Amino acid sequence: MKRAHNFCAGPAALPTAVLERAQAEMLDWHGKGLSVMEMSHRSDEYVAIAEKAEQDLRELMNVPNHYKVLFMQGGASQQFAQIPLNLLPEGATADYVETGIWSKKAIEEGRRFGNVNVAASGKSLDYFAIPGQNDWQLTPDAAYLHYCSNETIGGVQFDWVPEVGDVPVVVDMSSDILSRPVDVSQFGMIYAGAQKNIGPSGLVVAIIREDLIGRARAICPTMLDYKTAADNGSMYNTPATYSWYLAGLVFEWVKEQGGVEAMARRNHAKQELLYSTIDASEFYSNPVSKNARSWMNVPFRLADERLDKAFLAGADARGLLNLKGHRSVGGMRASIYNATGLDAVEALVAYMAEFEKEHA
Numbered sequence: 633m634k635r636a637h638n639f640c641a642g643p644a645a646l647p648t649a650v651l652e653r654a655q656a657e658m659l660d661w662h663g664k665g666l667s668v669m670e671m672s673h674r675s676d677e678y679v680a681i682a683e684k685a686e687q688d689l690r691e692l693m694n695v696p697n698h699y700k701v702l703f704m705q706g707g708a709s710q711q712f713a714q715i716p717l718n719l720l721p722e723g724a725t726a727d728y729v730e731t732g733i734w735s736k737k738a739i740e741e742g743r744r745f746g747n748v749n750v751a752a753s754g755k756s757l758d759y760f761a762i763p764g765q766n767d768w769q770l771t772p773d774a775a776y777l778h779y780c781s782n783e784t785i786g787g788v789q790f791d792w793v794p795e796v797g798d799v800p801v802v803v804d805m806s807s808d809i810l811s812r813p814v815d816v817s818q819f820g821m822i823y824a825g826a827q828k829n830i831g832p833s834g835l836v837v838a839i840i841r842e843d844l845i846g847r848a849r850a851i852c853p854t855m856l857d858y859k860t861a862a863d864n865g866s867m868y869n870t871p872a873t874y875s876w877y878l879a880g881l882v883f884e885w886v887k888e889q890g891g892v893e894a895m896a897r898r899n900h901a902k903q904e905l906l907y908s909t910i911d912a913s914e915f916y917s918n919p920v921s922k923n924a925r926s927w928m929n930v931p932f933r934l935a936d937e938r939l940d941k942a943f944l945a946g947a948d949a950r951g952l953l954n955l956k957g958h959r960s961v962g963g964m965r966a967s968i969y970n971a972t973g974l975d976a977v978e979a980l981v982a983y984m985a986e987f988e989k990e991h992a
């Protein structure tokens with residue numbers, strides 16, 4: 633069996649060990665004679681699987697007791713609506729920071745539900761940098777502040793957490809959760825679509841401070857009220873059982889690797905190798921300002937875009953997959969999440985050097 637180096641932005645590479653374990657357990661989970669996919673979500677076995685996944689995530693992120701961990705569906709995009717429905721009372725204002733395509737989508741959706749103040753925007757910086765907090769126009773009594781810690785498409789990442797006093801900070805951590813340590817107590821809510829550092833797509837994990845639960849508007853559908861999920865152990869309806877199980881296997885794997893600190897060390901080494909290769913060359917470039925460069929998604933351009941096709945074909949032939957940049961920006965993008973090892977980045981930079989020698 634051959635596993636390629638997969639640089640896909642999402643659904644992204646999963647650890648081979650996790651897939652092997654899922655494969656081994658596929659037909660007969662722990663001698664029970666059935667697959668996790670075929671289990672009742674109310675069975676003792678499945679409830680134990682679900683609870684262990686939550687417990688492991690709590691341990692990995694050191695989640696304080698007064699936060700709920702919810703496993704929901706609809707991906708991160710559904711949260712763009714669910715957040716204002718739950719946290720933005722009618723007439724109130726929510727602050728949003730615009731740093732790229734994903735935070736912009738959250739802003740557009742938020743506007744459907746109430747007053748949205750764009751407190752800061754990276755637009756005038758072509759989204760290649762993050763405006764410093766001193767320049768933000770914050771609402772003193774905002775219902776919450778929303779930002780995206782890592783813009784998956786632009787490759788722009790916060791290396792700091794906004795400080796806005798008592799205003800709850802809500803963060804879209806879809807593409808950098810578990811990639812390095814964070815202090816959960818700095819946030820009102822953290823959410824992440826699963827398909828990068830957690831597991832299969834469709835699942836979204838949210839970590840919410842308890843006092844923010846139970847504030848949904850009257851019109852909020854039952855299924856979208858965080859209280860419904862919180863009161864029912866994320867099992868008001870049938871949850872995405874298999875995705876949740878797989879997320880649990882990934883959490884176990886992260887723990888075995890040494891937790892988020894170990895992930896951070898690996899991720900630091902990976903991004904350093906890739907950016908230093910890009911910076912040392914005249915042939916490749918990355919426009920993002922150094923303190924906002926993403927450790928997870930590294931967009932880069934070739935000096936001559938007419939070579940893009942040849943670059944991608946050569947990469948494919950070497951088992952370096954999914955390097956094409958997002959359709960909205962073009963160029964290349966290497967997504968190097970937790971499951972992508974340093975060996976994958978080494979193979980990529982070796983290919984980049986070879987291609988440059990041939991074509992520069």
Ligand code: PMP
Binds near residue numbers: 785833
């Ligand atoms: N936010 C970010 C930062 C993302 O990268 C993505 C997906 N790539 C989303 C939100 C949307 O996630 P989903 O497709 O799960 O709705």
